[in-house]
Amino acid sequence: MARYLPSRKAGLGLVATLLSVGQLAQAQAPDAASLARELAALRAEVAELKQSVLERRSPQLPNLRFSGFVQADAVLRHAASEDQLDQGTGMPLNETRFLIRRARLRAEATYAFLGAAFELDGNTTSGPVARILGAEVSARLAAGPDRPPYIMATVGLFKIPFGREVLQYDPDRLPLERSSVVRALFPGEFDLGVQLSGGWRPLRYALAALNGEPAGEVGFPGRDPNASKDFVGRIGVDSRIVPALRLAAGVSGLYGSGLHPGAPATKDVLTWRDDNDDGVVQPSEIQALAGSAATPSQSFARSAIGLDASLSWEVPRLGTLELCGEVIWAVNLDRLLWPADPVAAGRDLREFGWYLGVSQELTRYARIGLRYDFYDPDADDSEQRGGGRVPLSRAADTLAVVAAAQYARVGRLSIEYDHNRNALGRTSGGAPTTLGRDTLTVRAQMVF
């Protein structure tokens, strides 16, 4: 019994020590926030270490990464579809069809502070087409993983840094296509030039000098018919206000110049116009048209300013709720839907457009949303109707309603109904009215 006494004393001492240490430890226990910070720092350190290990394994080769996506559409209904050919272009007017809207393959390479990207696009919108969509070389001052570089200089063919929808990654957008105003002012989204971009904390910025003829433009896509460049920029913020709420907003601007094409010289021609509709050539109906010297091309100024914002909220049990919107005022910038040519029109053409969208994830497997967009290509248009000249609006708006089933955010099957209102038709009284343009489209999409 006595031989156990020291042990008992020792045991009691140990318990007392443990209790005191425990109390001390309790008094110095870190809170959850500091642990989370420590964890994030450790993760960042691990990521940097992984990156450095990878770079050391292949010191002579850049890291190469491939990505892409495919969007295959079935247009089930299109109000303007007709089994005829366009008399001007000879292209089919039928729009009720299957098509590959976008099939993209992007290769990105990074090596130390250098980077390059090359993106190919294939589609069958107007017949099978494969083209270079993006190709850029960049140098960056990195700020760390999952953060934009402090500064990055890019040269090549890249997305125009204006607003929200132009820069948005196509598979991320729930409506199948961009809004009318964005498609009209920035067709094709990609342009050639040089850009400085980056971010610091929530601040984001981009400034670019571009050719001003985007890839989807109707005049000189991918070329630059005048020496002056378009200057485009965006400054904004992108921040998580609280962990479940993210706000991104910005102001964009563009200033540049477009080109009114001149006309080539013409030769003398003899014409016959059957003025009295009798089918017989008479001397008074024959007209000699003297040839004309070429008319020169002329540059004109164009500009735009835009505001954009999006708010994302992680709704518990449901998923992300996103509200987004953008408004753009522009002058002489329409390059697709109603190409602006102030020299031909004799006045500036003022464009205005906006959109507002909302989408909600319904668990991981579904997403619904709608977007309303409005675009007026010419705020000052007018026409002769009856005895007087009346204002004419060519404005159009579209309400897009979308429902999608998704799997692992990789595959998505969407169905969208677009209800379009425009001023392209005429009533019995000659007033502008909507010309049927409603569409119902199903899209299958996979990102890889």
Next chain:
Amino acid sequence: MWGRLRHLTLLGCLLSGCAADSQTGLPALLRVVGAQFVPGEPVASPDGPAVVGLSVLQNSAAAGELGKPIAGTLAEGATAAALFLEGDLGHWIVVAGPPDVTAPRLPTFAASLDFSPSLPAGDRRLRVQAGDAQDRLGPAASQTLAILPRDQPAGQLVVSLAWEREADLDLHVEDPTGVVIWSRQKSGYTAPPPGTPPDPEAVKRAGRLDFDSNAACVIDGRRRENIYWTAAPPSGRYRVRVDTFSLCREAAAYWTVEVRAAGQLVGHASGQSGPESTRGTHGPDAGVLAFELGLP
């Protein structure tokens, strides 16, 4: 009941867009450049404005004719004119223009009419109605148009070749005397031997080719050739051939041959020209035999 109907109408509007028809109107017999096509016949309203005057230069039009001018004056308050060719698929809305100086209160309209190549010959009424800002169409003013067959000459015997696609096809007809009428010999008249006085009537009696369409791939859009005899044609056998001179980058061309004697259809043939049809020489005896005809 009315409420349900209204809801159904609203739903239909949402689905259809409550919109003007976006069809081009190409299948219509009458087409109006720059105007809105509306399927169906225009309906007149008793309160609609009237057409004050209508001006069509000629009361006839040929099938396939392009750009026939029409103009008119509308009653005060009219903002548009509806044009309808009776029996057609739909009508066309033309926006009214400014008044003429002679009638400063009356709006006018002007349009350019195109007629379908498939428009059957015969009389057909063209109706014009004025429309106002309330979309009411007034009473119709009409003009009867004599629709003439397309590019078909009158004659005792007419052999016609017509084809689809802009290729260069040639009509060859060998008459009973052995003379071949074609693009290099446009008349069946043969000059008499030296020393014999020419017969002025023989020139008139001979068959002739009216036009060498799409010659050497200079596209004229006509795609029709006729060989015809205005006087009684000689008795005997006639051989009709179709020579495919060039497909002018088209993949194929579909052709039809019609033979009319005294206005009555007496023969018909059709065929297809492919790349192999252009081979060989393109002399008077070239081409495929489309038709053989014996005349008493």
